[in-house]
Amino acid sequence: MGNFVSFDTADIVFVADAFIDDYPGGAERSTEALFKTSPYNICKVKSKEFNEELISRGAQKTWVFFNYREIDHNLIPAIIKNLYYFVVEYDFKFCQYRSLELHRIQTGDDCDCHTSQLGKIISAFYHGAEHVFYMSEKQKLTYQKRFPFLTDEKNTVLSSIFEEKDLVQIENLRKNRISAGHNEKWAIVDGNSWIKGIDISKNLLDEQREQYELIGGLSYSDLLRKLSEYKGLCATPIGADTCPRLVIEAKLLGLELMLNENVLHADEEWFLEDLDLVEAHILGSHDRFWSTITQHVE
Numbered sequence: 340m341g342n343f344v345s346f347d348t349a350d351i352v353f354v355a356d357a358f359i360d361d362y363p364g365g366a367e368r369s370t371e372a373l374f375k376t377s378p379y380n381i382c383k384v385k386s387k388e389f390n391e392e393l394i395s396r397g398a399q400k401t402w403v404f405f406n407y408r409e410i411d412h413n414l415i416p417a418i419i420k421n422l423y424y425f426v427v428e429y430d431f432k433f434c435q436y437r438s439l440e441l442h443r444i445q446t447g448d449d450c451d452c453h454t455s456q457l458g459k460i461i462s463a464f465y466h467g468a469e470h471v472f473y474m475s476e477k478q479k480l481t482y483q484k485r486f487p488f489l490t491d492e493k494n495t496v497l498s499s500i501f502e503e504k505d506l507v508q509i510e511n512l513r514k515n516r517i518s519a520g521h522n523e524k525w526a527i528v529d530g531n532s533w534i535k536g537i538d539i540s541k542n543l544l545d546e547q548r549e550q551y552e553l554i555g556g557l558s559y560s561d562l563l564r565k566l567s568e569y570k571g572l573c574a575t576p577i578g579a580d581t582c583p584r585l586v587i588e589a590k591l592l593g594l595e596l597m598l599n600e601n602v603l604h605a606d607e608e609w610f611l612e613d614l615d616l617v618e619a620h621i622l623g624s625h626d627r628f629w630s631t632i633t634q635h636v637e
Contacts, residue, residue, distance in 0.1 A: 342380045349382035350636070352397055355405035356386045363559060365584045366429040369500040370405050373427075376625045379636070386410040394421055401636050403427060408437075415460055419467035425632065426465055427472045427497070430581060431481065433458040438534065439481075440578030440601075453485035462486040469635050472497045472628060474582035475603040481579070495631060498604060499584045500624045506591070508560065510618075512567040513593045525597065526569040528562070528585055529555030536577040536601075543597065544573055563588060571595030579603055591618060 346352070357364075359371040374381055379401075384393065386409040394417050402424035404410075418424060434452040436442045442450035452458045465471050465486070471494045473479040479496055483489055527540045537553070544551045551573065554565055566572065572589035575598065582604045589596060591614055598605050609620040 342377070343374075344380040344382055346382045346384070346393070346396070348380060349400060350379040351377065351381045351401045351403060351632070352393075353381055353383045353403050353405065354386055354389055354407060354410070355383070356407060356409050358383055358385075365499065366406055368502075368559075368584065369429070370427070372500040372502045372505075373625065373628055375502055376629065378629060378633070389414065391417065394418065398422065401425070401632065403632075405429065407432075412457075412460055415464050419463060423635070424468055425470050425472065425635075426468045427628075428465075428478070428482075428581075429474060431478070431579070433461040433482070433485065438578045441533065444577075458485070462489065465489055468493070470494065470631050472631075474498060476607055477603040478579070478581040495627055497624045497627055498607075498609070498621065499582045499587060500628070501584075501587075501621050503622070505559075505563075506618060506621065508563060509588060509591045512563060513591065513614075516567045516593055521568055521570055523550065523570050525549050525551040525571045525573050526566055526589075526594075527551055527553050527573050528566070529553050534576045534578050534580060536575045536599075539575040539577065539599075540573040540597075543575060563592070566594070567592045569594060571597060573597040574602060575599040576601040587617070587621065590614070591621075 353370065353374065355370055357367055359367045386407045389410050391414065394414065398421050402422050404424060405427050406429055430437045431439060434442050434450050435457055436445060439450040442452065466488055471489065473494060473496050475498065476496055479494060525544055527537060529537060557565060566589060571594045572586065574583065574586050579601050580603060583602060586596065586598065586602055604610055610617060
């Protein structure tokens with residue numbers, strides 16, 4: 340499973356701006372989780388290293404594009420014409436800011452990028468894909484509202500993807516939390532991203548006279564351990580967060596949740612189920628992805 344090989348011997352090529360060894364962000368963790376359960380030989384290619392030569396050499400391979408800000412968009416017509424490819428969409432790449440809210444913050448206007456050259460290129464790229472995988476229903480609908488030709492027949496909602504070992508750690512921490520108890524404070528997880536809305540969370544908890552602490556700067560494993568000590572998680576992103584892993588982790592740890600409408604998966608049916616069903620849905624993401632890929636590869 341997850342056999343990393345050279346380009347020439349690969350069955351499947353993963354293309355992304357960064358992988359887990361470069362930057363351990365949420366998108367990179369999801370990409371790595373899919374890599375770990377691959378039944379095929381995989382080569383990883385950085386977006387900035389993708390070129391015409393690889394298109395020519397990889398015409399018989401299956402390609403999966405993740406985050407690809409650094410790819411030369413002039414190559415997209417050649418990808419559509421020559422490659423057999425899938426897309427995993429983590430945000431909103433038809434927008435020049437990859438976020439409708441950030442677009443409004445930066446320009447003062449509502450995003451109309453779907454009518455721009457960028458929007459047309461990205462929508463053509465997705466239309467030419469064998470299949471597009473989204474993180475949440477609302478994210479998918481945001482695309483389909485702007486590009487009605489991106490039909491349900493060629494897309495699947497995955498949600499964020501987890502490695503089984505991480506879910507095992509989360510379950511063990513939840514069991515320990517049940518036996519050992521927790522403090523009565525809320526956690527706000529700090530980070531470098533503008534989207535997290537830290538000040539909004541602080542103000543919300545202040546208004547409700549709830550105690551809270553800001554946590555961050557920890558390894559992934561230590562963050563899960565620290566998070567499990569709290570009463571709940573407050574997460575109020577400024578813009579649409581397609582399927583934030585942190586919220587799923589907090590729920591599976593047994594924390595209370597205080598969220599806003601920008602947590603796009605918060606009202607999806609699977610997320611409102613009991614924890615065993617939430618975990619089953621998360622684990623099922625691997626099968627939803629690889630069964631779709633396999634149908635085409637075989």
